Amino acid sequence: MTDGRSGLTFLSLSDAATMLRRRDVSSRELTQAALDRIAAVDGRVRAFITVTAERALAAADDADRRLAAGEAAPLLGVPVAIKDVLSTQGVPTTCGSKMLEGFVPPYDATVVSKLAAAGAVMVGKTNMDEFAMGSSTENSAFFPTHNPWDLERVPGGSSGGSAAAVAAGEATFSLGSDTGGSIRQPAALCGVVGMKPTYGRVSRYGLVAFASSLDQVGPFTRTVTDCALVLNAICGHDPCDSTSAPVETPDFTADLERGVSGLRLGVPREYMPDDLDPGVRKRVEEAIGALVAQGAQVDFGVPLPSTEAALAVYYIIAPSEASANLARYDGVKYGFSYQDGATMWENMEKTRGLGFGAEVKRRIMIGTYTLSAGYYDAYYLKAQKVRTVIRREFDEAFETYDALVAPVTPTPAFKLGEKTADPYAMYLNDVFTLPVNIAGLPGISVPCGFVDGLPVGLQVIGKPFDEATVLRVARAYEATANWAAARPAL
Amino acid sequence: MELPRETVLHIARLARVHLSDEEVATYARQLGDILGHFSVLERVDTEGVEPTAHTLALKNVMAPDESRPSLPRETVLEMAPNTEDGYLRVRAVLE
Numbered sequence: 001m002t003d004g005r006s007g008l009t010f011l012s013l014s015d016a017a018t019m020l021r022r023r024d025v026s027s028r029e030l031t032q033a034a035l036d037r038i039a040a041v042d043g044r045v046r047a048f049i050t051v052t053a054e055r056a057l058a059a060a061d062d063a064d065r066r067l068a069a070g071e072a073a074p075l076l077g078v079p080v081a082i083k084d085v086l087s088t089q090g091v092p093t094t095c096g097s098k099m100l101e102g103f104v105p106p107y108d109a110t111v112v113s114k115l116a117a118a119g120a121v122m123v124g125k126t127n128m129d130e131f132a133m134g135s136s137t138e139n140s141a142f143f144p145t146h147n148p149w150d151l152e153r154v155p156g157g158s159s160g161g162s163a164a165a166v167a168a169g170e171a172t173f174s175l176g177s178d179t180g181g182s183i184r185q186p187a188a189l190c191g192v193v194g195m196k197p198t199y200g201r202v203s204r205y206g207l208v209a210f211a212s213s214l215d216q217v218g219p220f221t222r223t224v225t226d227c228a229l230v231l232n233a234i235c236g237h238d239p240c241d242s243t244s245a246p247v248e249t250p251d252f253t254a255d256l257e258r259g260v261s262g263l264r265l266g267v268p269r270e271y272m273p274d275d276l277d278p279g280v281r282k283r284v285e286e287a288i289g290a291l292v293a294q295g296a297q298v299d300f301g302v303p304l305p306s307t308e309a310a311l312a313v314y315y316i317i318a319p320s321e322a323s324a325n326l327a328r329y330d331g332v333k334y335g336f337s338y339q340d341g342a343t344m345w346e347n348m349e350k351t352r353g354l355g356f357g358a359e360v361k362r363r364i365m366i367g368t369y370t371l372s373a374g375y376y377d378a379y380y381l382k383a384q385k386v387r388t389v390i391r392r393e394f395d396e397a398f399e400t401y402d403a404l405v406a407p408v409t410p411t412p413a414f415k416l417g418e419k420t421a422d423p424y425a426m427y428l429n430d431v432f433t434l435p436v437n438i439a440g441l442p443g444i445s446v447p448c449g450f451v452d453g454l455p456v457g458l459q460v461i462g463k464p465f466d467e468a469t470v471l472r473v474a475r476a477y478e479a480t481a482n483w484a485a486a487r488p489a490l
Numbered sequence: 491m492e493l494p495r496e497t498v499l500h501i502a503r504l505a506r507v508h509l510s511d512e513e514v515a516t517y518a519r520q521l522g523d524i525l526g527h528f529s530v531l532e533r534v535d536t537e538g539v540e541p542t543a544h545t546l547a548l549k550n551v552m553a554p555d556e557s558r559p560s561l562p563r564e565t566v567l568e569m570a571p572n573t574e575d576g577y578l579r580v581r582a583v584l585e
Contacts, residue, residue, distance in 0.1 A: 106569070309533065344581040352507045354508075372501065384542055424524055
């Protein structure tokens with residue numbers, strides 16, 4: 001069997017779980033295959049900041065003992081990659097920043113503990129834009145990640161490492177975080193499934209804070225079913241996060257195969273603008289056509305008129321919250337510390353000036369400006385009011401529609417270096433994803449084909465806490481295609 | 491629209507971020523450009539609209555007033571660059 005072990009690295013999570021349960025493969029074999037794959041391709045992809053081979057093999061042996069004892073859990077023994085924004089006890093957590101280079105957290109994020117309890121095997125921590133600020137993973141302080149489908153192109157961001165790791169067969173699934181599209185956009189550009197759950201669905205405890213009212217943790221997987229399985233494991237109320245919602249976690253796999261017959265789906269007018277990349281438009285329209293063929297009732301031209309203001313709302317609210325959250329990096333408690341100044345203030349200002357990269361400083365500056373005396377009402381308060389308007393427009397659409405479908409990104413993956421000179425051009429990548437964070441809704445990116453060899457994503461957006469319908473629509477589309485079988489030539 | 495240099499320096503001071511002269515010039519240009527794009531907000535009518543701080547219908551989340559174990563003092567101090575006698579050490583705040 002020529003693809004022997006590399007065949008293991010592209011298994012879906014549910015297939016891997018079935019094979020593990022039947023003892024057709026051991027967790028150690030699966031984990032070793034992932035580690036071998038990382039050794040073989042990550043020199044080119046650069047998805048990982050830290051590879052935790054020894055810990056992974058020990059965790060795999062532990063999983064094999066649990067499997068031998070007859071325990072059956074969907075994630076038990078399956079290799080996972082974790083975005084380096086999630087705190088991992090005893091394993092360096094850098095957030096892609098020099099500020100936290102060498103920082104080893106004393107505790108696990110809640111989602112990390114949940115995955116460990118479920119028996120998932122962490123193979124490493126993935127690269128990201130510094131403090132999750134960016135759309136290409138080029139803002140990592142260490143190195144950029146490359147898109148497995150075209151190494152000259154970006155994987156998207158900020159969770160570019162986690163998306164690329166799954167696309168390149170380096171892990172069966174991964175976790176990322178999404179503040180304005182940081183899961184869905186790289187999932188689309190790398191051709192994998194990526195979901196941002198409803199705000200409050202997943203605990204943010206141990207997720208290094210960027211913008212606390214927008215941040216949410218979510219999975220990257222190869223299939224929609226896998227996405228539901230990971231959600232089952234990571235969702236739920238957490239007393240350690242007072243913004244985690246006190247709601248029941250349903251079985252997200254329950255409605256997956258119900259199809260879309262009878263569902264009403266809307267396509268937001270503002271998400272299909274005239275300047276949308278023609279290739280992206282074609283793929284998304286074909287995907288919508290496939291949903292119609294499955295019995296969905298689809299209306300185009302659903303108005304979300306404040307969409308054009310969403311980018312401004314986001315780039316006021318997120319930097320404002322970031323400027324407050326990142327005040328903690330003072331060189332006193334942990335992390336990078338400049339010590340050669342004459343005064344405490346000089347040390348603190350140089351710690352922050354030298355420890356943060358250009359985009360992080362840019363956003364701290366924007367946020368500090370929009371919160372500062374004289375500008376607060378015109379920028380921050382106004383943005384919060386427009387946030388209410390954006391949420392209401394979604395609420396109104398959901399009075400008629402069960403879910404909304406749209407592109408994830410305006411274009412397929414762009415070249416490394418193409419947009420780094422113009423921050424605002426980079427921000428435009430998230431124009432279809434960040435309104436979903438502003439309104440706190442669940443959204444998924446599911447692969448819907450290729451344009452010139454580059455993956456394209458279909459976005460499905462749902463009502464708050466209605467991940468079930470989002471997954472059901474995504475699964476119905478996925479069942480009409482077989483994009484998960486496509487693999488990048490690495 | 492470029493931000494005045496003094497404004498950039500004032501904001502950097504508020505944020506406690508040291509910027510090089512080159513960074514001050516770059517941010518004056520880039521922040522001016524980004525802030526210019528924010529004028530789109532003026533086109534949205536927000537008369538009588540309440541602001542949204544977060545999207546959950548949660549308010550004043552209470553926790554029981556019970557003590558719980560926290561991280562050991564040594565663990566926390568181990569992470570710090572400069573400590574003395576069980577405290578974090580910084581340069582004198584008051585001259």
